[in-house]
Amino acid sequence: MKFITIATTLAAASAAVAAPHTAKRDLRPISLTSLAADYYDQTPPASTTVSFQLSDPNTNIETACDAVWSVGGAGTTKYNCSDHTYQLNFPNGIYNIEDFMIQISRPDGSESGKARAYGNDWKCEKKDGYPSESCRWDGVFHVGVSK
Ligand SMILES: *[C@@H]1O[C@H](CO)[C@@H](O)[C@H](O)[C@H]1NC(C)=O
Numbered sequence: 001m002k003f004i005t006i007a008t009t010l011a012a013a014s015a016a017v018a019a020p021h022t023a024k025r026d027l028r029p030i031s032l033t034s035l036a037a038d039y040y041d042q043t044p045p046a047s048t049t050v051s052f053q054l055s056d057p058n059t060n061i062e063t064a065c066d067a068v069w070s071v072g073g074a075g076t077t078k079y080n081c082s083d084h085t086y087q088l089n090f091p092n093g094i095y096n097i098e099d100f101m102i103q104i105s106r107p108d109g110s111e112s113g114k115a116r117a118y119g120n121d122w123k124c125e126k127k128d129g130y131p132s133e134s135c136r137w138d139g140v141f142h143v144g145v146s147k
Helices: 002-018
Strands: 030-040 047-056 061-070 087-089 100-105 112-117 122-126 133-137 141-143
Touching: 030 100, 030 112, 047 100, 100 141, 112 141
Parallel strands: none
Antiparallel strands: 030 047, 030 133, 030 141, 047 061, 087 100, 100 112, 122 133
């Protein structure tokens, strides 16, 4: 339940910050399910694959997203989801598979937001293999969005 409280708090905080500018339409957080990350360090550059199912209650659109980020890559690089009206990027790169930022945006500028994947809901397992570490999010991962 903790992540829901955090997402709600963040949404409330960003709404408070946004309020003075203009009356913005309230957007509900995007839900990511089956969030998975796998880290491959055997072959340089070390790379992390990330995948999830995206569900946007604001548009009722559902799509699948996946990306491969390699050390040295840009945080601004955007990856299309299956539905190209949703894109994914990693603003700070992925230097720790157990703690990184996920940004979701829409090319038309109608929604954008990011959330940090870390903490007790991230179930990670190191292994002597390929990948060398795998993480699965336990439950629904929320990304608060605004215009
Ligand atoms: C993402 O989708 C847009 C719109 O379909 C397309 O123009 C662009 O080339 C795609 N980018 C990549 C990296 O595939």
